[in-house]
Amino acid sequence: xxxxxxxxxxxxxxxxxxxxxxxxxxxxxxxxxxxxxxxxxxxxxxxxxxxxxxxxxxxxxxxxxxxxxxxxxxxxxxxxxxxxxxxxxxxxxxxxxxxxxxxxxxxxxxxxxxxxxxxxxxxxxxxxxxxxxxxxxxxxxxxxxxxxxxxxxxxxxxxxxxxxxxxxxxxxxxxxxxxxxxxxxxxxxxxxxxxxxxxxxxxxxxxxxxxxxxxxxxxxxxxxxxxxxxxxxxxxxxxxxxxxxxxxxxxxxxxxxxxxxxxxxxxxxxxxxxxxxxxxxxxxxxxxxxxxxxxxxxxxxxxxxxxxxxxxxxxxxxxxxxxxxxxxxxxxxxxxxxxxxxxxxxxxxxxxxxxxxxxxxxxxxxxxxxxxxxxxxxxxxxxx
Amino acid sequence: xxxxxxxxxxxxxxxxxxxxxxxxxxxxxxxxxxxxxxxxxxxxxxxxxxxxxxxxxxxxxxxxxxxxxxxxxxxxxxxxxxxxxxxxxxxxxxxxxxxxxxxxxxxxxxxxxxxxxxxxxxxxxxxxxxxxxxxxxxxxxxxxxxxxxxxxxxxxxxxxxxxxxxxxxxxxxxxxxxxxxxxxxxxxxxxxxxxxxxxxxxxxxxxxxxxxxxxxxxxxxxxxxxxxxxxxxxxxxxxxxxxxxxxxxxxxxxxxxxxxxxxxxxxxxxxxxxxxxxxxxxxxxxxxxxxxx
Numbered sequence: 001x002x003x004x005x006x007x008x009x010x011x012x013x014x015x016x017x018x019x020x021x022x023x024x025x026x027x028x029x030x031x032x033x034x035x036x037x038x039x040x041x042x043x044x045x046x047x048x049x050x051x052x053x054x055x056x057x058x059x060x061x062x063x064x065x066x067x068x069x070x071x072x073x074x075x076x077x078x079x080x081x082x083x084x085x086x087x088x089x090x091x092x093x094x095x096x097x098x099x100x101x102x103x104x105x106x107x108x109x110x111x112x113x114x115x116x117x118x119x120x121x122x123x124x125x126x127x128x129x130x131x132x133x134x135x136x137x138x139x140x141x142x143x144x145x146x147x148x149x150x151x152x153x154x155x156x157x158x159x160x161x162x163x164x165x166x167x168x169x170x171x172x173x174x175x176x177x178x179x180x181x182x183x184x185x186x187x188x189x190x191x192x193x194x195x196x197x198x199x200x201x202x203x204x205x206x207x208x209x210x211x212x213x214x215x216x217x218x219x220x221x222x223x224x225x226x227x228x229x230x231x232x233x234x235x236x237x238x239x240x241x242x243x244x245x246x247x248x249x250x251x252x253x254x255x256x257x258x259x260x261x262x263x264x265x266x267x268x269x270x271x272x273x274x275x276x277x278x279x280x281x282x283x284x285x286x287x288x289x290x291x292x293x294x295x296x297x298x299x300x301x302x303x304x305x306x307x308x309x310x311x312x313x314x315x316x317x318x319x320x321x322x323x324x325x326x327x328x329x330x331x332x333x334x335x336x337x338x339x340x341x342x343x344x345x346x347x348x349x350x351x352x353x354x355x356x357x358x359x360x361x362x363x364x365x366x367x368x369x370x371x372x373x374x375x376x377x378x379x380x381x382x383x384x
Numbered sequence: 385x386x387x388x389x390x391x392x393x394x395x396x397x398x399x400x401x402x403x404x405x406x407x408x409x410x411x412x413x414x415x416x417x418x419x420x421x422x423x424x425x426x427x428x429x430x431x432x433x434x435x436x437x438x439x440x441x442x443x444x445x446x447x448x449x450x451x452x453x454x455x456x457x458x459x460x461x462x463x464x465x466x467x468x469x470x471x472x473x474x475x476x477x478x479x480x481x482x483x484x485x486x487x488x489x490x491x492x493x494x495x496x497x498x499x500x501x502x503x504x505x506x507x508x509x510x511x512x513x514x515x516x517x518x519x520x521x522x523x524x525x526x527x528x529x530x531x532x533x534x535x536x537x538x539x540x541x542x543x544x545x546x547x548x549x550x551x552x553x554x555x556x557x558x559x560x561x562x563x564x565x566x567x568x569x570x571x572x573x574x575x576x577x578x579x580x581x582x583x584x585x586x587x588x589x590x591x592x593x594x595x596x597x598x599x600x601x602x603x604x605x606x607x608x609x610x611x612x613x614x615x616x617x618x619x620x621x622x623x624x625x626x627x628x629x630x631x632x633x634x635x636x637x638x639x640x641x642x643x644x645x646x647x648x649x650x651x652x653x654x655x656x657x658x659x660x661x662x663x664x665x666x667x668x669x670x671x672x673x674x675x676x677x
Contacts, residue, residue, distance in 0.1 A: 101637055204629075204632060205639070206638035209638070256521065377454075
């Protein structure tokens with residue numbers, strides 16, 4: 001008896017020690033490498049606060065590092081953007097968790113507060129940018145081209161602003177499919193049996209969620225009503241056309257997902273990637289369901305490298321950075337302004353998938369409601 | 385498993401000089417305990433804390449939400465799938481193990497055991513992709529045999545069960561082969577000598593002796609299927625509701641916002657289900673283990 005009691009006490013003691021050790025491990029920041037210019041970095045809301053762009057570059061070079069998160073190299077040309085930034089300023093970029101999601105980014109900001117490993121800059125879904133700004137996670141900062149960012153695509157204080165976007169598109173392997181679908185209505189044709197895939201699960205992946213929203217617009221729904229989109233995929237499944245495999249470059253190349261609903265910049269990237277690999281990847285922005293969405297940039301309020309973070313934003317919103325996004329078939333937020341002043345690369349603009357009309361965006365409240373409806377209704381509509 | 389033997393250890397009278405340091409018995413397990421405390425205790429505590437808080441205050445709202453609507457469907461779907469895989473896998477794996485053990489061909493036995501060791505550890509996205517490439521909509525076999533026209537689809541509840549069985553049956557073989565090896569031939573001879581039929585031998589000797597291993601195997605298979613995530617996400621992430629997929633949606637998605645604590649509550653539900661399984665398993669295991677004393 002007595003031995004078992006001491007055993008329990010001992011165990012409790014061990015666990016207590018272990019937990020406090022664990023807590024200590026989690027909270028111990030490693031020695032910082034970034035030295036900010038006279039502390040201006042953390043609170044600077046524009047390049048002028050550093051004394052100008054040159055001084056900002058100086059301060060950032062002193063820090064010498066930048067932590068980015070959830071930027072896949074083949075997504076909107078981020079691989080080249082990162083290497084161009086390093087080449088230009090000699091700042092080493094730490095790219096963490098490239099396939100992460102917006103929620104992963106927010107989690108990283110929250111759990112690594114005050115650590116040297118925390119992400120400096122974020123590329124988020126707009127809804128996450130809004131909720132993060134409401135929680136006060138971001139540092140307000142206005143890039144030099146701030147005034148050119150269209151109204152409605154930026155937070156008034158500069159906590160976040162849209163960076164690049166695209167349209168929901170239907171990618172299709174013309175070699176396998178033969179007659180590529182041009183609209184959501186086409187997707188229900190019997191010839192596409194088992195071929196129509198999404199880029200992931202709409203309750204988890206932003207691109208797939210957008211696909212359902214676009215399908216809703218194509219089927220009598222609206223920004224206020226995503227239900228017709230859910231029903232459309234239910235119909236697609238009943239017809240035997242829906243393919244639940246998450247489309248990735250691998251499934252596209254192997255022919256398992258010959259039709260993939262995805263952002264146009266990703267689909268266009270596939271076209272380049274698979275030319276000469278036996279896949280003739282064609283893109284159509286569906287005529288009946290046009291849905292565009294932008295992502296948003298933000299700076300972590302507790303960025304370990306505040307100057308480098310701000311320089312990164314200046315770089316992205318310079319003509320150079322914007323054209324690099326354009327090279328990845330993404331539509332940068334300054335594109336209208338750059339087309340007006342001639343700084344947009346015309347050959348790249350010509351390569352974008354054709355879209356007519358100006359895009360409409362749902363409000364935040366509409367998106368939030370659509371997500372709730374989707375989260376509860378999706379499983380019931382397509383499971384089995 | 386602590387074995388409390390009725391024989392209390394006899395304390396020898398200590399001689400001066402030959403004294404062993406009186407380190408308590410658990411001291412040797414200290415590294416393990418520290419490791420478990422760090423790797424399991426800390427996350428478990430964080431999980432419990434998160435599951436019962438919302439915006440900083442105590443609440444059971446997360447738990448309530450995690451047992452409703454789509455979340456409940458997913459939880460039940462996971463349980464259904466895991467039970468199916470565990471029972472089917474256990475039965476098939478046991479027969480396969482018995483066939484191997486009683487086979488006269490040594491090479492066959494070695495081959496099956498080696499293959500089982502490999503396949504039991506085959507999982508994640510590679511497993512899903514192997515099946516997709518073989519039996520998916522444009523898989524090699526699907527096209528070669530024209531299965532698509534026959535109504536075959538890998539992307540369903542049953543397809544996923546099949547894929548899970550692919551690693552569950554080998555796992556059961558690995559569990560059962562040593563147990564079957566432990567069935568002594570003398571018992572069978574003794575039973576036969578006393579006029580028992582083969583059925584009676586299995587009914588009264590074989591199965592009772594094997595029960596602990598069988599039960600353990602079923603629990604292991606249940607746990608493996610219940611907790612599996614990556615394979616399902618890559619293969620049927622959109623159409624088969626499973627609790628692990630729901631947790632991922634809520635915890636690390638690009639769509640849902642502010643559901644992190646519901647994800648923790650769902651994880652808590654999973655722990656409760658696993659606990660219930662163990663609560664059924666342990667008494668049974670104890671009852672049948674008496675045989676092996």
